[in-house]
Amino acid sequence: MVKICCIGAGYVGGPTMAVIALKCPSIEVVVVDISTPRITAWNSDHLPIYEPGLEDVVKECRGRNLFFSNDVEKHVADADIVFVSVNTPTKTQGLGAGKAADLTYWESAARMIADVSKSAKIVVEKSTVPVKTAEAIEKILTHNSKGIDFQILSNPEFLAEGTAIKDLYNPDRVLIGGRETPEGLKAVQALKQVYAHWVPEEKIICTNLWSAELSKLAANAFLAQRISSVNAMSALCEATGADVSQVSHAIGKDTRIGSKFLNASVGFGGSCFQKDILNLVYICECNGLPEVANYWKQVIQINDYQKSRFVNRVVASMFNTVAGKKIGILGFAFKKDTGDTRETPAIDVCRGLLVDKAELRIYDPQVPQAQIEKDLTMVKFDWENPVLVNHVSPVTLNQVSIVENAYEASKDAHGVCILTEWDEFKTLDFQKIYDNMQKPAFIFDGRNVVDPNKLRDIGFIVYSIGKPLDQWLKDMPAVA
Ligand SMILES: NC(=O)C1=CN([C@@H]2O[C@H](COP(=O)(O)OP(=O)(O)OC[C@H]3O[C@@H](n4cnc5c(N)ncnc54)[C@H](O)[C@@H]3O)[C@@H](O)[C@H]2O)C=CC1
Ligand SMILES: O=C(O)[C@H]1O[C@H](OP(=O)(O)OP(=O)(O)OC[C@H]2O[C@@H](n3ccc(=O)[nH]c3=O)[C@H](O)[C@@H]2O)[C@H](O)[C@@H](O)[C@@H]1O
Numbered sequence: 520m521v522k523i524c525c526i527g528a529g530y531v532g533g534p535t536m537a538v539i540a541l542k543c544p545s546i547e548v549v550v551v552d553i554s555t556p557r558i559t560a561w562n563s564d565h566l567p568i569y570e571p572g573l574e575d576v577v578k579e580c581r582g583r584n585l586f587f588s589n590d591v592e593k594h595v596a597d598a599d600i601v602f603v604s605v606n607t608p609t610k611t612q613g614l615g616a617g618k619a620a621d622l623t624y625w626e627s628a629a630r631m632i633a634d635v636s637k638s639a640k641i642v643v644e645k646s647t648v649p650v651k652t653a654e655a656i657e658k659i660l661t662h663n664s665k666g667i668d669f670q671i672l673s674n675p676e677f678l679a680e681g682t683a684i685k686d687l688y689n690p691d692r693v694l695i696g697g698r699e700t701p702e703g704l705k706a707v708q709a710l711k712q713v714y715a716h717w718v719p720e721e722k723i724i725c726t727n728l729w730s731a732e733l734s735k736l737a738a739n740a741f742l743a744q745r746i747s748s749v750n751a752m753s754a755l756c757e758a759t760g761a762d763v764s765q766v767s768h769a770i771g772k773d774t775r776i777g778s779k780f781l782n783a784s785v786g787f788g789g790s791c792f793q794k795d796i797l798n799l800v801y802i803c804e805c806n807g808l809p810e811v812a813n814y815w816k817q818v819i820q821i822n823d824y825q826k827s828r829f830v831n832r833v834v835a836s837m838f839n840t841v842a843g844k845k846i847g848i849l850g851f852a853f854k855k856d857t858g859d860t861r862e863t864p865a866i867d868v869c870r871g872l873l874v875d876k877a878e879l880r881i882y883d884p885q886v887p888q889a890q891i892e893k894d895l896t897m898v899k900f901d902w903e904n905p906v907l908v909n910h911v912s913p914v915t916l917n918q919v920s921i922v923e924n925a926y927e928a929s930k931d932a933h934g935v936c937i938l939t940e941w942d943e944f945k946t947l948d949f950q951k952i953y954d955n956m957q958k959p960a961f962i963f964d965g966r967n968v969v970d971p972n973k974l975r976d977i978g979f980i981v982y983s984i985g986k987p988l989d990q991w992l993k994d995m996p997a998v999a
Contacts, residue, residue, distance in 0.1 A: 521546045523713070524598035526628045528552035528561055528587060530568055530683070530790070530859065531645060531676050532604035537576045538687040540585035542717040549586045549594040561587035569858040569885050572684035592635045599638075600710065602674075603628050604645040609794045609902065617905035618801035620649050620794070629656045633663035641706045644673045647739075647795055649802055650732045653696075670706035672697045673728050675735030680789065681856030693723045696731025736799045740815055743792040745780045747821040753783035753985025754828060763985025764967060783985040785868060785938055785965030786826040788853030790861035793819055797902055819902070826864050829936075830871030832982055833963050836995045837934060842876035845957070847928035850939025850966070851883035851891055858885035864965070865938040866894050869919075872936075878918045882928040884941055888921040895919060926952065934961035940968050953977045959991075 525536045528550045540548040552558050560567035562581070566574060577585070588594055595601055605624040610616050625646060632642060642660065644653060653671045660669040673696035678686040693714045697707040707725050714723055726734070749767055756763040763783040771778030787793075796815050803812035834841050853863035860866070869879055873895070881891055896916055922928050925944065929935045929952045937944055945968050953960050962974055964983040971981040980991045 521600065521713075522598045523548045523600045523602065524594040525550045525602040525604055525645070526552075526591065526595065526632075527602075527604035527606070527624075527646070528554070528557050528567075529604065529606065530570075530680060531678065532602070533561060533566070533568060534570055534573055534576075534678065534683040535604070535645065535676060535687060536602070537573065537580060537585060538684065539713060540580040540583075541576050543713060544584055546713065547584050547586075548580075549588055549598070551588050551591040551594050553589070553591060555589055558587050558589045569856075570680065570683045571856055576684060592631065595632055596635045596637060598640065600641045600643060600713070601632055602643045602645045603632075604676075607646045607648055607794075608790075609797050609900075611900045611905055615801055617900065617902045618797040618804075620647075620798045620801075622648065622652065622655075625652070625656070626659065629659040630663070632669075633660050636667050636669075639668040639670075641670045641672060641709060643710060644671065644732070645676055647675060647735050647791060647798075648673075648732060649798055650729050650736070652732060653728045668702065670697065670702055671728070672706055672710055673731035673735075674710060675731060677735075677738065680859055681854055688717070690718060690722065693718050694726065694731050694734060695723065696726045696728040699727055736795050736802075739792055739795040740799050740818065742780055743787055743796055743822070744815075744818045746782075746784065746787045746792075747818045747825075749781050749783050750786065750825045750984075751821050753825075756985040757988055760987050762987060766985075783967065784825075784864075784940075785829045785984065786822045786864035788861070788863040788865075790859070793822070793862055793902070823867075826867040827871065829864075829963070829965055829984070830868055830875075832992070833872065833934060833936060833961075834875050836961060836963075836980065836982065836992050838995075840875065841872055841933075844877055844933040845931055846872055846877045846879055847925070847930075847932040847935040848879050848881040849883075849925050849928060849935060849937045849944055850941055851881055851886045851894075852939050852941075855939055855941045858883075858887075858890075860886055860890055860894050863894070863938075866899070868936065868938060868965070869895055870899075873915050873918055876918070880920050880922050880928045880930075880932065882922050882925055883939065884943065891921055892916060892919070926955070930955045931957060932960075933957045934963060936963045936965060937968055938965050940966035944968050949974055949979070950977055953979060 525532045532550055536548045536550045557567050605628055607620045610619045610621040657671050695707050695710050697703040711723055753763040767781040770776050771781050796819055800812045800816050851865045925947050960979050962979045962981050967983050971983045974981045980989055
């Protein structure tokens with residue numbers, strides 16, 4: 520029986536390995552992690568992450584050919600294939616701070632693999648890493664390896680949170696990069712065999728190591744670039760009376776452009792887009808390509824601009840101050856169908872409003888109170904000035920309460936901000952919400968989930984990203 524061990528039981532390691540176990544009953548899969556609470560949760564009825572469909576897959580395979588364990592070294596030693604799916608955040612200190620990927624977790628995993636291995640292994644980069652990381656990992660493994668054969672493969676993951684199980688069942692492609700040596704090609708074939716249990720052969724792309732590593736960064740950069748492009752258009756739409764949804768629809772019909780990923784928003788979030796683009800920027804700079812670096816940096820700058828533009832709209836339309844005003848926040852996760860808040864635009868928007876002394880009542884169907892409070896008080900590094908930190912004091916947290924539903928969040932509020940596109944926000948009883956709010960009642964829709972005209976008929980003053988502005992908003996121009 521082939522044995523797989525995955526180091527890192529997070530958003531990628533957990534769902535990916537669960538699906539491999541489901542689709543490959545003849546393979547034993549053990550997911551290991553240094554975090555005891557994470558592993559305990561994976562072995563319980565309350566999985567550590569919310570992902571539609573995940574619970575069913577885990578229930579079916581756990582204890583059969585899927586296991587979760589803290590005994591990292593034992594399972595790595597036993598495995599034929601070791602996936603490394605640890606976190607690779609942006610460095611916040613030292614050389615490359617604010618841009619370069621922090622490979623501390625990766626390196627410690629690689630050293631541990633080298634230490635405990637007694638048999639040949641295929642080591643698979645599942646984490647997103649800078650180009651040429653495989654070369655560094657090879658050096659760590661072969662310097663300590665007592666003659667053991669290690670083959671390094673790059674097999675980046677393309678799943679999106681909220682649709683992870685669907686994406687894993689039916690990926691657009693699986694990418695495997697390896698060394699172009701007989702041993703390297705054999706390792707690529709071995710990993711291909713795993714995916715071939717359910718992924719059609721023509722969707723499995725095999726490349727050299729560096730193409731696979733770079734393709735992952737490039738894919739995220741292209742995706743994020745589409746969002747920043749449409750968000751940049753949204754500002755122009757508001758200035759001219761065009762409607763960004765109509766513009767997106769019209770340009771998306773061009774098959775060369777395509778219709779996906781053209782939804783204007785308050786900004787993209789998530790653990791990867793910003794981190795991976797910063798990583799790309801750093802790699803370009805290190806390779807003497809400042810023009811290319813600046814091109815990609817602009818994608819993040821527009822994203823930051825979009826978030827501050829939104830805050831400015833809220834403050835400007837409410838007579839240039841939100842001090843002491845109650846604002847309901849609907850949605851805190853970085854997108855719907857996940858409880859993940861990493862880099863969610865809600866953090867920046869809420870902080871912006873708190874600085875202006877607003878009182879926030881926040882509701883999200885999946886994000887626990889403790890997480891929201893942690894996010895709002897954590898030390899946040901500024902990627903352009905990594906030495907500066909932006910800290911919301913506990914006093915400011917006194918201006919925040921976390922509530923159980925959208926009606927509670929909007930009760931007595933002067934304004935409501937929609938920051939995540941949860942489906943339930945589309946079908947709220949907005950008449951009831953309006954009746955219970957202070958007047959004039961404002962709605963700021965950062966996800967374009969509500970019909971602005973219907974809300975205007977109720978009596979709201981509505982701001983929808985990139986849509987024609989109410990006269991009220993035109994009379995209160997925001998300085999972006
Ligand atoms: N979150 C996502 O949707 C996607 C993430 N990725 C990439 O996958 C990688 C992992 O991301 P996530 O799963 O979101 O991270 P995560 O933070 O949810 O999980 C990483 C896990 O690795 C564990 N870990 C760290 N060092 C370890 C070690 N030495 N030994 C054992 N366990 C260790 C941590 O305790 C943590 O539970 C990142 O490189 C990310 O860029 C790629 C595609 C999608
Ligand atoms: O490397 C990763 O971590 C992953 O990053 C993204 O996945 P994810 O961040 O989970 O979610 P997305 O659906 O890409 O959304 C990212 C952000 O962009 C926003 N978005 C997305 C699409 C759009 O049209 N407009 C828009 O504002 C979302 O609301 C969200 O805040 C990519 O879509 C995945 O392919 C990739 O594997």
